[in-house]
Amino acid sequence: DAGVIQSPRHEVTEMGQEVTLRCKPISGHNSLFWYRQTMMRGLELLIYFNNNVPIDDSGMPEDRFSAKMPNASFSTLKIQPSEPRDSAVYFCASSLQGAITEAFFGQGTRLTVV
Amino acid sequence: ELKVEQNPLFLSMQEGKNYTIYCNYSTTSDRLYWYRQDPGKSLESLFVLLSNGAVKQEGRLMASLDTKARLSTLHITAAVHDLSATYFCAVDISHNDMRFGAGTRLTVKP
Numbered sequence: 001d002a003g004v005i006q007s008p009r010h011e012v013t014e015m016g017q018e019v020t021l022r023c024k025p026i027s028g029h030n031s032l033f034w035y036r037q038t039m040m041r042g043l044e045l046l047i048y049f050n051n052n053v054p055i056d057d058s059g060m061p062e063d064r065f066s067a068k069m070p071n072a073s074f075s076t077l078k079i080q081p082s083e084p085r086d087s088a089v090y091f092c093a094s095s096l097q098g099a100i101t102e103a104f105f106g107q108g109t110r111l112t113v114v
Numbered sequence: 115e116l117k118v119e120q121n122p123l124f125l126s127m128q129e130g131k132n133y134t135i136y137c138n139y140s141t142t143s144d145r146l147y148w149y150r151q152d153p154g155k156s157l158e159s160l161f162v163l164l165s166n167g168a169v170k171q172e173g174r175l176m177a178s179l180d181t182k183a184r185l186s187t188l189h190i191t192a193a194v195h196d197l198s199a200t201y202f203c204a205v206d207i208s209h210n211d212m213r214f215g216a217g218t219r220l221t222v223k224p
Binding site for chain 1: 211
């Protein structure tokens with residue numbers, strides 16, 4: 001398996017633009033997580049899906065952020081409109097709920113909003 | 115509010131020395147993870163600790179879990195430069211919903 005695949009790896013955008021981050025979880029995994037990592041705030045859980053259903057989105061910072069998981073093999077995190085303070089590395093992770101195993105992380109998307 | 119506290123946050127060690135990183139958490143959980151992150155890279159799983167008293171070892175790293183004390187430790191034995199990285203503990207609060215500590219940035223010097 002290729003692991004969790006995120007795209008793009010790097011994104012530079014202007015303030016006010018819409019940004020969409022993409023994630024393909026490991027095949028067979030039924031839980032998917034979006035995290036944001038910054039120097040100031042560390043690793044923060046944004047939203048968590050189980051069987052394509054959002055379970056906990058309490059970490060989504062504002063209404064500008066939205067996430068979807070239309071099927072078991074794809075998820076998106078959208079920021080509209082983007083702001084400079086959204087600059088961070090966004091990680092997607094997946095796991096198999098109920099299994100005695102950890103979550104596996106993608107390589108991350110480094111977002112810079114100028 | 116759930117708190118996951120690691121200490122120290124920064125650690126500079128000489129090669130060959132031993133040291134322990136601590137992870138305290140404030141909620142009931144019997145599952146804890148340790149991850150490693152190299153600069154500019156993703157998080158790599160090191161250990162999964164599943165019960166009170168669990169101990170796991172891989173090379174120069176050994177992790178343990180005391181669920182009663184809500185404490186996990188990551189012990190480094192005879193450190194080498196390749197261990198330089200940031201180490202995170204993460205507490206599983208529900209079905210792989212993990213909450214991370216702030217990380218311990220380890221630098222091993224010759």
